[in-house]
Amino acid sequence: MNEVLIKLSRCVELGKIDKVSPYPPDMKGQDGADELAKYALDNGVKPDEILEDALIPAMASVGNRFSRKEIYVPQMLMAAKAMNSAMKHLKPFFLSGETKRKGKFIIGTVAGDLHDIGKNLVAMMIEGGGWEVIDLGVDVSSEKFLKAVEENPGAVIGLSALLTTTMENMKKTVSAIREKHSGSKILVGGAPVTMDYCQKIGADFYSPDPQGAVNYLNELVN
Numbered sequence: 001m002n003e004v005l006i007k008l009s010r011c012v013e014l015g016k017i018d019k020v021s022p023y024p025p026d027m028k029g030q031d032g033a034d035e036l037a038k039y040a041l042d043n044g045v046k047p048d049e050i051l052e053d054a055l056i057p058a059m060a061s062v063g064n065r066f067s068r069k070e071i072y073v074p075q076m077l078m079a080a081k082a083m084n085s086a087m088k089h090l091k092p093f094f095l096s097g098e099t100k101r102k103g104k105f106i107i108g109t110v111a112g113d114l115h116d117i118g119k120n121l122v123a124m125m126i127e128g129g130g131w132e133v134i135d136l137g138v139d140v141s142s143e144k145f146l147k148a149v150e151e152n153p154g155a156v157i158g159l160s161a162l163l164t165t166t167m168e169n170m171k172k173t174v175s176a177i178r179e180k181h182s183g184s185k186i187l188v189g190g191a192p193v194t195m196d197y198c199q200k201i202g203a204d205f206y207s208p209d210p211q212g213a214v215n216y217l218n219e220l221v222n
């Protein structure tokens with residue numbers, strides 16, 4: 001593989017955002033994901049290759065290490081930041097349609113719930129997995145989810161809930177989506193959510209962590 005892509009992948013995995021970022025300390029002063037992604041594009045590497053050979057494998061490795069509890073939230077956030085600094089150079093190619101993504105993913109924290117740290121991690125990992133993410137934010141009503149599904153036919157929907165009291169709203173949202181868009185795929189997660197609960201409310205899949213969510217989405221398109 002192109003040496004620049006190997007370096008870029010390593011920067012994302014280690015959370016090296018750009019040349020001036022002090023983290024990780026042993027890479028101080030070296031180019032980061034920002035400079036390397038730009039360099040690769042300027043030197044003729046295709047945006048698809050940057051995404052598929054550097055960014056996606058790096059984020060998959062980060063996700064798997066997080067699932068195995070080898071790294072924690074701060075490292076994952078740094079990796080996602082590094083990925084975003086590379087992604088900003090690729091975005092124009094996605095927007096022009098020159099580079100295709102795997103599909104669309106709508107995500108939000110359900111009505112009444114303001115917790116977004118876990119939801120944001122899931123969104124970042126899924127974007128790093130090559131999907132277009134439509135993040136509706138927190139305290140998202142069933143109506144807002146429905147509107148987003150109508151505007152983005154075929155998108156997979158992700159619901160996050162952190163409170164036992166708002167899990168009930170997850171159920172309401174799943175029912176509302178099922179009623180109008182019975183074929184939609186719905187993924188649920190969040191600390192109090194379980195596979196049992198997922199099945200009980202008629203969602204399609206439960207993941208306890210971001211990488212499980214990425215794997216589920218990828219299985220849908222592979």
Ligand code: B1M
Binds near residue numbers: 160161213
């Ligand atoms: Co809140 N809070 N909080 N809180 N808060 C909890 C959740 C709680 C367990 C604390 C406790 O009492 N021990 C408790 C819930 C109890 C319960 O319902 N059983 C609680 C409470 C009660 C409350 C308030 C009601 C407190 C009050 O005001 N009296 C209030 C509610 C506000 C509201 O939402 N309406 C409240 C408020 C807040 C803050 C605003 C202060 C803040 C949120 C800041 C923010 O998110 N921007 C906050 C925080 C930070 C927490 C704790 C401490 C941490 C949550 C967190 O971010 N974890 C939490 C206690 C705890 O968990 N130790 C607590 C880290 C995050 C990475 O994990 O979100 O689980 P998590 O996400 C994981 C997985 O669950 C999964 O992937 C992530 C990464 O592994 N995942 C998905 C998440 N979403 C997914 C979606 C998927 C797939 C996987 O697919 C779609």
